[in-house]
Amino acid sequence: MSASAARGYGASVSTDAHPADLASEPVGRVTISDVARAAGVSVATVSKVVNGRHGVAAATAERVLEVVSRLGYETSLVASSLRRRKTNVIGILVAEFEPFSTELLKGISGAVGGTGYELLAYSGGVTDSNRVGWERRSLSRLAGTLIDGAVIVTPTVLFPTTSIPVVAIDPHTGPAGPSTIDSDNVGGARAATRHLVELGHRRIAHVRGRNDLESARLREQGYRESLAEAGIGLEPALVRDGGYRAADTTEPARELLSRHDRPTAVFAANDLSALRVIEVAHELGLRVPQDLSVVGFDDIPEASSGTRRLTTVAQPLRQMGARAAQMLLAMLDGAGTEEHVHMPARLIVRETTAPPPA
């Protein structure tokens, strides 16, 4: 094992670097000056060669390139983006990598692939004390220096004027400010609730989403509208907060299902909550759907992969991600479009809903 390998963390060097040349080959990153020194030229020349600028003698260029590959030099994204204007990377800002955001990510990745842009998905310091405003912070930290544009997933606050193009997916506000993408939350929620009503349910609970998100408010609205339409009075005790998260759903679900007059059906604001409701039901000895019907929202892959496949409202997540990417790409291309795209949401009836127990 060479001296440098012993001090580093990686595997052996695959190129034939000469350990004798230690002075010009530090253990840390190989920088542009390391290359310059080893090639006997200035850093400016190395930069020109590496970036394919004109005005370098062929012989010099060749020599530099040889050193570059021998040393395994690669220009630092950080340093170059600090100096340059464009970085060619698109940022995806998320609070957390969970099924919802990763589905969008797949869609974005597919749409961006082959365009020459690189993707940088960033989940920046979202702590419990700090759940609000993360997107503003992340954006400020990256914009203008690291990324050329950003798609922000479920931003909870209005972000200030930014110097880079931004599109928001499932934003706090409805269509307002920057370009946005969302789906038909009200319509989807109405369809879900109506489905339950049509099966014969009357006591239908709702596990709400994150109260700082427009989508959660709209889904609750759809639920209320369908109930009203069916002539069923809203019972406040049957509406609880699940925060779109499994962990936050446990308690509300337990309370809801432990009531003597428990609901016969639950419409959860997203699949993560719905799935947890089902788990809690099982813990309490209730069978789904015989004793309890459950409907979710989103149609993440996990929704249909359990033993009991979830009846849910599908949002075209991959397509929403792809669309967001296309919009951002267009803006990056100079199109000043500010769009508010609305995608359809449709009910998919699977195995977690049935008529109420007799």
Next chain:
Amino acid sequence: MSASAARGYGASVSTDAHPADLASEPVGRVTISDVARAAGVSVATVSKVVNGRHGVAAATAERVLEVVSRLGYETSLVASSLRRRKTNVIGILVAEFEPFSTELLKGISGAVGGTGYELLAYSGGVTDSNRVGWERRSLSRLAGTLIDGAVIVTPTVLFPTTSIPVVAIDPHTGPAGPSTIDSDNVGGARAATRHLVELGHRRIAHVRGRNDLESARLREQGYRESLAEAGIGLEPALVRDGGYRAADTTEPARELLSRHDRPTAVFAANDLSALRVIEVAHELGLRVPQDLSVVGFDDIPEASSGTRRLTTVAQPLRQMGARAAQMLLAMLDGAGTEEHVHMPARLIVRETTAPPPA
């Protein structure tokens, strides 16, 4: 609409910045010097205040903080990480955001949440001409400046000595070099093939994975071993390349299933390939599993979410991601551990396998 909002891309500013103060409030990013100027102090002082360093008068600090929040200043990740040593950011280097890598991402995200580290998943310029060596390039571009440590997903080449800790998931080489995590590829593949044999299949095809990945080699090995064990001769024509990708599986699958002596079962090296094999089978009018049995590998959520749920070999992807994160965290903490973790893989029989047609 204010002048700055008109020139920027974002929504309206939520803070009460004074448009009159235009000179000190450029449209681009708010920088530390903007803050310094507005607060009437030096940039050094602002830096101290923002980073909570001692040696600043309470009154000054207060004034600076007021300006910071008024202007919405946030320190640039790029600039500060260029200067600082530690960035508190962990990089996840992937070729692409597809179901496999995003499952790992979920696991990593869960394990890292609450540790104070931020996550930066990077999918850097993987073009068709450039499928090999991306991880080396990405690592060089980010290491030492942007990220403190990295987990690399399915690296295809040995990476050179790095200055930062690295753990590789499903690497090119088996256990060698840096810390690695993989699962029991041979055992899983044997179980899958044996399952097919036990159902009565004799003509069992294999759609190989990426030939530059150790896991693909091992899965093929398991397939061969099980065949030999059952006394079934290997038929080279029944082994094709699918490259772990749906798109690359289409042609091989079509050829395989169009043969007059087509196989009655296919063991695909991963779920993406298996799912595509099923699609192709349907196109050709074959029913799964009545006419053709199919087994995959990985158990991504998509495997069990279709109408026909895939029989597959499950790798504990989320756990593998979480484990990788823990190992990296430990290394970041100074532990010089170089580990090679091996996780179990187990067959899950679902709906795409049955005895061969009579």
Next chain:
DNA sequence: GTGAAAGCGCTAACAC
């Protein structure tokens, strides 16, 4: 064709 120098935004020594 090449290199010296400035500067991107920031932090850390070190003066004052």
Next chain:
DNA sequence: GTGTTAGCGCTTTCAC
């Protein structure tokens, strides 16, 4: 307590 200075790694004039 505060400001001045140097410099992280790189790109880009602009002299030579």
